Amino acid sequence: MTVLTRKPQESLQESLQQVTRLLERHKLVEGMVHKQEGPKHDLVEKLVHRQNLTELQMKLATLHPADIAHILEALPHADRLMVWGLVDAEDDGEILLEVSDAVRESLLADMAPHEMVAAAGQLDTDELADLVPDLPSAVQSEVLDTLDAEDRAEVQSAMSYTEDQIGSLMDFEMVTIRADIKLEVVLRYLRRFDELPTHTDKLFVVDDNDILKGVLPLNRLLVSDPDKYVQEIMADDVVVFQPFDDAGEAAQAFERYDLVSAPVVDSNHKVIGRITVDQMVDVIREESDAEVLSLAGLKDEDLFSSVGKAVKNRWPWLALNICTAFIASRVIGSFEDTISHLVALAALMPIVSGIGGNTGTQTTTLIIRGLALGQIQPSNTRMLLLKELGIALINGLMWGSVLGVMAWALYGQIGLGLVMMGAMMLNMIVAALVGLFVPLIMQKFGRDPAYGSSVLITALTDSLGFFIFLGLATIFLM
Amino acid sequence: MTVLTRKPQESLQESLQQVTRLLERHKLVEGMVHKQEGPKHDLVEKLVHRQNLTELQMKLATLHPADIAHILEALPHADRLMVWGLVDAEDDGEILLEVSDAVRESLLADMAPHEMVAAAGQLDTDELADLVPDLPSAVQSEVLDTLDAEDRAEVQSAMSYTEDQIGSLMDFEMVTIRADIKLEVVLRYLRRFDELPTHTDKLFVVDDNDILKGVLPLNRLLVSDPDKYVQEIMADDVVVFQPFDDAGEAAQAFERYDLVSAPVVDSNHKVIGRITVDQMVDVIREESDAEVLSLAGLKDEDLFSSVGKAVKNRWPWLALNICTAFIASRVIGSFEDTISHLVALAALMPIVSGIGGNTGTQTTTLIIRGLALGQIQPSNTRMLLLKELGIALINGLMWGSVLGVMAWALYGQIGLGLVMMGAMMLNMIVAALVGLFVPLIMQKFGRDPAYGSSVLITALTDSLGFFIFLGLATIFLM
Missing domain, CATH: 1.10.357.20 (SLC41 divalent cation transporters, integral membrane domain)
Structure with missing residues (x-):
């Protein structure tokens, strides 16, 4: 068994260079195809051409959507659309989420409505809420129509908050448990999941009305005697957020208290969602980015915009x-x-x-x-x-x-x-x-x-x- | 049972205002003590004076070290030293780690050598490596002398890297397991810990020579059948870092791949440490801060520096x-x-x-x-x-x-x-x-x-x- 150990930054730069090289070779060949007229030459060049694209496509298939997003950001407009066309359609949704707003706009402009609907279909409700507002309005309603009532309600709830409010960033995939059960039962309950939501570092302890009573960190669950009850070992001193809280301030709280996830509650302390550190990292990055740009009087600008x-x-x-x-x-x-x-x-x-x-x-x-x-x-x-x-x-x-x-x-x-x-x-x-x-x-x-x-x-x-x-x-x- | 739900930013601002109010009342009283001469007045005022300080001290005792650090940053020099003197000495180490370099300098200037040694005694080796270089050299050697050989080696190894290298940020508290054991055994092994290191979201799977073979995310451990073996469910596609990697690039990798923790390995893939998302968040914040300041030609400046x-x-x-x-x-x-x-x-x-x-x-x-x-x-x-x-x-x-x-x-x-x-x-x-x-x-x-x-x-x-x-x-x- 081999461990695929990657030095992430190096491998990303390598991938970017490989993609660029393939694109250049592709353009070179295309130039020749256009110049030369002879039917035989034409055929040979077309074959080389296709081979190039296949190689590029295979390279892209091995990359993480976040890496493809990074590469798309670093490519001039024409090259970007070329690569975007070759990306596995299954990754479209993820990639659209990862790129900056300016680049997202340039990618959406190149997509047919049915492609957008398909891309949206790959996303969770909280992610959808981020993407949907950028779609043409006809596509928006089509996307919402494909959802069941509960999911649609979640998307619409998330969309009702502004971008700088916690409500627009929270997800709805949390694991809740009761206080009066044994840890053993919790462990058995967890085994019924196919997987836990990403960034689950604590379970939310609630009563019958979903009112938050405390949290059970997984770290405590794992070191404690399974015969103990949740209420014996849960933490009741919890940092919680409300959906109208400012995202930047929440990110500062994540920094100060080294949080990985935190519950979002309504005014009655009912748990309505969850925010996680990966979103807070994005908030910090975007805020500092916006600050640097706005000091120079700029709004977010795609490096390769027209x-x-x-x-x-x-x-x-x-x-x-x-x-x-x-x-x-x-x-x-x-x-x-x-x-x-x-x-x-x-x-x-x-x-x-x-x-x-x-x-x-x-x-x-x-x-x-x-x-x-x-x-x-x-x-x-x-x-x-x-x-x-x-x-x-x-x-x-x-x-x-x-x-x-x-x-x-x-x-x-x-x-x-x-x-x-x-x-x-x-x-x-x-x-x-x-x-x-x-x-x-x-x-x-x-x-x-x-x-x-x-x-x-x-x-x-x-x-x-x-x-x-x-x-x-x-x-x-x- | 009540849940202490806090809106972190609001409560922090409130605490800051409370502290400021107490400080102002204190200064007012002190002013009166100095002006008035009569022995009776003096006594009364001194009592009020002491009462104020006690109230301030009690307030500070309820606060998280990170919050105290924030309050210290927001106070003018004289007030800052006043509050610093009232802080529970047990939190000194944590607070020194949390404040910015410029503020740390102003706090250390106010401490006696034995206080610094005591503060250092509260910290883990990776945290010590961050603090020690800022201490006077006599104190440095005293602090290092109090450590056992293994800890001293860890501190010195971490100190041998520059601030922008992963090696200076990694900690040494990770949980490693073997690939050929059952999950049940892993669960039993974990129960022998008093607590797991913070931000443990995955266990590192290593061979007898500590060579990294893969990682076992806790989320997978919890949902899998305890009769399975580690090697069946571990992930062998791992993002790893090396100690000389650039911290900023590592932080970008944490952002792209939404990591919570990652192993640090040497050139033979031997696991030598771990980095966690909380440190990466600090790196992102510091880098963007430094960028904004350096665009204006500034280095880190304490808002209330002389x-x-x-x-x-x-x-x-x-x-x-x-x-x-x-x-x-x-x-x-x-x-x-x-x-x-x-x-x-x-x-x-x-x-x-x-x-x-x-x-x-x-x-x-x-x-x-x-x-x-x-x-x-x-x-x-x-x-x-x-x-x-x-x-x-x-x-x-x-x-x-x-x-x-x-x-x-x-x-x-x-x-x-x-x-x-x-x-x-x-x-x-x-x-x-x-x-x-x-x-x-x-x-x-x-x-x-x-x-x-x-x-x-x-x-x-x-x-x-x-x-x-x-x-x-x-x-x-x-």
């Missing part, structure tokens, strides 16, 4: 950025007289604004993280303000002096050096205030503090930086 | 930023003649550079994500280049025209409008190239593509943007 889609995705931020840049430009415009008297100002002003923008972004990044982790509350905001102002003062004094001396040395005017220093200090303080309060205010008004913070901060530090520097110059140097 | 520490943390990026801003300023300086002829250029130039910087950052953010997820490889770089150039052309043409018309309208010079448009288009293309190639080249040279990408890109798009705009203006308008 140019048109990408332009649309990046448009809002760019438009906003152009407006703010225009305002900053008008600030400078109103000092054109000053600049025409002392053109050195034009060369020095981007230093003041640029450094303000960067320090403001640093502050904001820390504040956004603190907000996401629930570390910031009204009582400690004052401390944070003092800290950021302290940093701004020190940096402003230090770097303002350095740049002031440089400006003095370059242009031989001590006044210019002093204005530079003063402007740096003031703009550092502006940057600290803006970097602290922009995300706090956005949070207060119920907006995502990451999305667009960075544009707003750069806009404010730019415009105010120009205003402070050119204003000081107008007052002291004109 | 001003001095924060200045030091933010210093390198700021210094680099000042150098690049200075270079950009010199580029403008070399066009002072042109600007003094047409001062409108000074007002318009930050638009060109600023928008270049932002679009470059958007491109880079997507590329960094693609690299982190392993989606980018040599074969698809050309596609990405074409996509980004396409976007740059469209955006440059569209927004360049808008801004060109605006410049024309504002300053009444069609030439200025055309220069604006041309410069926008060219700088968009520069931004696309820079945004794509800077992270790719950094990755090629083995550097973290996130750290500092953003400074480099802004530096390049600023300097080149000024150069293109003022250069075109010099050629066509002078």
Whole structure:
């Protein structure tokens, strides 16, 4: 007997390279088929062609759906659809679940309605609830019609929650037991299952009305005397969730308490579902992903999306950025007289604004993280303000002096050096205030503090930086 | 019997607020004690004072170490040390493991050597390996001396790996069984344990030399006939890791294959340890955290660190930023003649550079994500280049025209409008190239593509943007 030990990342990269190689060979052959006209050549090439595709198909058949999903994400559009067409249809559902939203869209666009229905047929109700909203509405109702009443109710219940609520992530496959039975009976009961739901690390102990009474971790079940009763060894200090709980906060609780699964209960403590760590890992990944992207003003973008889609995705931020840049430009415009008297100002002003923008972004990044982790509350905001102002003062004094001396040395005017220093200090303080309060205010008004913070901060530090520097110059140097 | 059902996030926020309230009341009383002198007052206040602290201590005693860690992170320095002093010493070790590196440092600075040794005494060997490197060297050797030979070897082995290697994260508490025994025997064997290691979802099947032969998931053990043999029902298709594997890649494998635990083997397939999903969740959180921070040029910073520490943390990026801003300023300086002829250029130039910087950052953010997820490889770089150039052309043409018309309208010079448009288009293309190639080249040279990408890109798009705009203006308008 041999153990198939895989180094997962290496084997995945290898598979991706193999698929890419086969695709390239395939395209090469196809190019030749199109160029050459002779019937004999044609036949030979077609055979090679088919052989290539078969080889690719066989390779794909050996891969885990999650790996195929990964490979699809890493392929340009045309190649992706080629591979998607060759994937075993039985894996379609799983793969659609694994890929990102943007890639899912590109795959669904290539599927016929009956293929979508077939793919949906392979999924559990909680998975269906994730996929169905992305299907065309005609297909949606067809999929729901194929379900029995109970399953349909589960799908519709899961679909009634928003994506960031626990309800949309819970599954319905849990094992429940009563408190007043012996462990021996539990063990016999479990043996009647063909398999336990994935990520079952505990059984939920309920009463006749499905009210949660505690949990029996499998680890305890296995080490305990089978003659004991469930209620003797069950844990009654349970972390539970409710369907309207925020998924991100639940994920943080999974992190803190190292959970593998947890019951979801309604307001009467009746068990209605279960969430598992694999979904929470996805939530953590998606949230951090969304945070990085939204700091740059992006929504989820398929790496290989069409140019048109990408332009649309990046448009809002760019438009906003152009407006703010225009305002900053008008600030400078109103000092054109000053600049025409002392053109050195034009060369020095981007230093003041640029450094303000960067320090403001640093502050904001820390504040956004603190907000996401629930570390910031009204009582400690004052401390944070003092800290950021302290940093701004020190940096402003230090770097303002350095740049002031440089400006003095370059242009031989001590006044210019002093204005530079003063402007740096003031703009550092502006940057600290803006970097602290922009995300706090956005949070207060119920907006995502990451999305667009960075544009707003750069806009404010730019415009105010120009205003402070050119204003000081107008007052002291004109 | 009652079930203690907790909504974890709410109860955590409540605890944090309670602790903060008690701390504030405490400080208020302390303030009064210091102000008032009369002996009677003094006594009363001291009693109230002590009562407050007792209440705080009792509250802390009810909390999970992970929750205390969270509260410590959310408290300003002085309050944090106050609470840290009141925490049950038995939880010290756990809490030190849970807090971030920056906060751990601030807590350790407040501990006596014997307290550190006591805290270390509460931990398993894999946890010790995480804590020990942060201890003063005298304490380190003392801690290692308290261990028996086997434990010391485990700690030293774990410490020999870098933080981003699996070896530093693996634990040594796994349950191994032989393949040629009946499940019944396995069940009896498990009952001899007081408890199974946390996150045990599978038993590792090994031969006499500890060579991995397969795994027996508990879920299969529980549903199978006890008369069967391990080898009949074990899985021999196992995802395994090696101690030098990258932790981030392992975490991605846990995500893809929904793992709870996995064996770590040496090059002979001998089982040497185990990694579990809770550690992988931490890796994912830390990596995404580090990515967000390093995009802003920050290393891990305690939200309530001292001003001095924060200045030091933010210093390198700021210094680099000042150098690049200075270079950009010199580029403008070399066009002072042109600007003094047409001062409108000074007002318009930050638009060109600023928008270049932002679009470059958007491109880079997507590329960094693609690299982190392993989606980018040599074969698809050309596609990405074409996509980004396409976007740059469209955006440059569209927004360049808008801004060109605006410049024309504002300053009444069609030439200025055309220069604006041309410069926008060219700088968009520069931004696309820079945004794509800077992270790719950094990755090629083995550097973290996130750290500092953003400074480099802004530096390049600023300097080149000024150069293109003022250069075109010099050629066509002078």
